[in-house]
Amino acid sequence: MTLPELPSFVRGRTDVDGYQLYRMSGPGSGKTVGCVVLVTIETDDEATARAWVDSVFVALASEPNPHPGGISAAFHIRADGRQVINYAEWVSAEDHVDALGGTGGVGSQTADWRRVQNFPGARGVGVERYQPPLAQVHAEVE
Template sequence: MTRRTHSHPDLADPRVGAPFFSTWRVGTPLRQQRSVEAVAVAWERRPWPADGLLGYHVYTGHDSSTLLHYAQWTAEPAYEAFARTRRQERADEIDTAVPHIERLGLTRCRRYRSGGPADRAGRTPGCVVVVDVEFDGPDPARQHAWVDAVFEALADDPAPHPGGISAHFHVSTDGTRVLNYAEWDSAQSHLDALAAPGDGIGSATALWERVQTWPGLKSSTVSRYDHALGLLPG
């Protein structure tokens, strides 16, 4: 059985050994909503596909064009078995309901570090911000060192924005990217933080400058999303 939830996922769940992220480009706000519902229908009418899948969540992008998918797998072999036997039937049904979805690729990750209160201090995220950082080649040590530098900059920041709830840093298994899944109390809080003095979220400090000019840093993109659908084993 598959059941729907409105609750945000627990990114720090220790059972999650293989968190996967993917993005679809669907084109318009109407197609975003139709795609979310198509995913819900395709999954809810079928049994939960694998014991190794703890949860599957879909988010609508504030760009009015994209969807973010976040799947919490216990391990990669569980996903591989699903992909071989049960993924395609769901994809075919979704594509029939909403043709011409552009799937932009799957990023296999491991969560490296998280910050913020484990219980969110009773605050419900009003916006999810994903920062996707790409380096110029595979280097797991560099991924970890860069994330550690971010935490140093956060600890040193004289004026952290109060709208940030949590940050969960994931490193891609190919060694080239870091994805920060950050929970904010609202999109406006995140926009206000970007508009504050400094380059990006952080204040104008030497440690934030080190983060932003890290050797080999190729690109950094920021995207805002709303949690639209959560699916769990029932």
């Protein structure tokens, strides 16, 4: 699967123009990043954005079957608080597709993940897969 390059406003895992990094998980797995997934969520306000991200971390912590292709996630909140971008690193695009499993979201069908998927004031607007930054790929391999 050929992936496009990241948009220019995304400089890396911790640097997205116009957004502030809020929370991160991983890396540290020693896995090579083969795909970056940008998940975009619109929110009513900054409090909702933070609460939604926090609910993702609750769901991640209680996940009974984490997908082995997931490496890390970095959640950025736009300066006006009305949008979240999750910069998620995966071993491959195929791993990400497999993790979705036709459910429209990553994660098992648990109460915590249903809360994330049906969070009041948060609406998913996009999921796009990209090539990881070249420097990142080389750093993981070395």
